[in-house]
Amino acid sequence: xxxxxxxxxxxxxxxxxxxxxxxxxxxxxxxxxxxxxxxxxxxxxxxxxxxxxxxxxxxxxxxxxxxxxxxxxxxxxxxxxxxxxxxxxxxxxxxxxxxxxxxxxxxxxxxxxxxxxxxxxxxxxxxxxxxxxxxxxxxxxxxxxxxxxxxxxxxxxxxxxxxxxxxxxxxxxxxxxxxxxxxxxxxxxxxxxxxxxxxxxxxxxxxxxxxxxxxxxxxxxxxxxxxxxxxxxxxxxxxxxxxxxxxxxxxxxxxxxxxxxxxxxxx
Ligand SMILES: Nc1ncnc2c1ncn2[C@@H]1O[C@H](COP(=O)(O)OP(=O)(O)O)[C@@H](O)[C@H]1O
Ligand SMILES: [Mg+2]
Numbered sequence: 291x292x293x294x295x296x297x298x299x300x301x302x303x304x305x306x307x308x309x310x311x312x313x314x315x316x317x318x319x320x321x322x323x324x325x326x327x328x329x330x331x332x333x334x335x336x337x338x339x340x341x342x343x344x345x346x347x348x349x350x351x352x353x354x355x356x357x358x359x360x361x362x363x364x365x366x367x368x369x370x371x372x373x374x375x376x377x378x379x380x381x382x383x384x385x386x387x388x389x390x391x392x393x394x395x396x397x398x399x400x401x402x403x404x405x406x407x408x409x410x411x412x413x414x415x416x417x418x419x420x421x422x423x424x425x426x427x428x429x430x431x432x433x434x435x436x437x438x439x440x441x442x443x444x445x446x447x448x449x450x451x452x453x454x455x456x457x458x459x460x461x462x463x464x465x466x467x468x469x470x471x472x473x474x475x476x477x478x479x480x481x482x483x484x485x486x487x488x489x490x491x492x493x494x495x496x497x498x499x500x501x502x503x504x505x506x507x508x509x510x511x512x513x514x515x516x517x518x519x520x521x522x523x524x525x526x527x528x529x530x531x532x533x534x535x536x537x538x539x540x541x542x543x544x545x546x547x548x549x550x551x552x553x554x555x556x557x
Contacts, residue, residue, distance in 0.1 A: 301390040306471055306502035307353040307376060311385035314346040314371050314526075345371040347526040348385070353519075358503040360513035360534050362541050363523035369506045372523065373475050376504070391470030391501050392421050405449040409440055409459055412448055420467035430466050437492075438462035439485070458485055465492050472496050473504040490516070510538040 302308055318341050345368045353359055361369050374380040377393055402419060403412045413434050417427030435444045438458040448456060464474065474493065493516055497503045507513055513520055513534050520537035522529045524544075530537050 302388060304355055305352055305388070306355050306357065306390055308388040309349060309351050309353075309376075309385070310387075312346055312349045312372075312375065312382050312387060313344065313384040314368070314375055314380060315383045316343045316345055316371075317341070318343075344526050346375070346523075349523075349526075349528045350385075351521060351528065351531055353502050353504075355501050357519050358497045358505065358517040360517035360520040360537070361504060361506045361523065362508070362510065362513060362520065362538065363529075364525075364545075366525070367523040368526040369523055370475055371526075373473050373504065373506060377473060389471065393471045394420055394464045394467055394469035394473060403448055403456070403460065406447055408447055409435070409438075409444040409451070412459070413444075413463055416463040417467055420469060422467055427467075434459075434462045434466045437466065437488070454482065454485075461489055465496055468499075470501040471504070472500045472502075473506075475506040476508070510542065513538055 319338055320341065321338065349368075349372070361372065363369055371380065375382055375387060376389060378389070402416065404415065407415070410431060413431050414424065414427050417430065418424065422430075435441055438455070438461070440455060440459060443451065443455065448459075451459070461474070464472065490512065493503070493505070497516060503517075505513065505516055517534045519531075520534040521531050522537050522541050529544075530540055532540075
């Protein structure tokens, strides 16, 4: 408690999340299709090759309690990787992450759901993964089902669900488990217009009650409406941190330039 060496594990006061020099590199191995020449020299065996993707490069930022952080950036910028790393699903390749509180681990619309199980069984699993007791989750299952509008389908295996049903349930589970830290990855792209409105309202409520709120979205309007702070990632690099107005404006400028110029590649 008083020893200096323990300071690493003592939560930083007033901070929900602290990310220091975070890098995440994916390594995937694949069998290279043999060319005619090396097929002969290697007797037809495929060649093992390793592909590395630096999805996050030396990213540092703090998230004070009470922050609703918007995360924007092009496809492949590293936004979902950052969410997975914060949720503890993906270990950092370098750097460190400190998370103070219970995080809602249901991210990119149903990661963690088992399609062979029913919606109801997945609600239970999702709730347990969020750190609730079985009794607590069971008590909430009806509310989760109703919010997702899945009363008739909740006992059917999730492999029979449409992608809209799947993502509505994922969203509903995530928002009903009282997380200290709520993370929503691209939720607004899920569901029809009615569900989007309902989802936006629910997120507004949760932003008030949660200690911190992370929203990954391509909708700059949603980021401005729901967040009080924002970051912009590009090709794994933290480009900017600021108010949602500043960051969305800078990103919008950048995207307009990038479409017609080579500048995008230089950055
Ligand atoms: N499981 C994975 N294995 C290998 N590469 C991955 C994996 N997931 C993402 N990537 C790569 O990492 C980079 C960042 O991806 P991601 O975090 O999904 O970006 P975003 O959510 O901003 O679109 C991309 O180049 C993507 O192709
Ligand atoms: Mg993503």
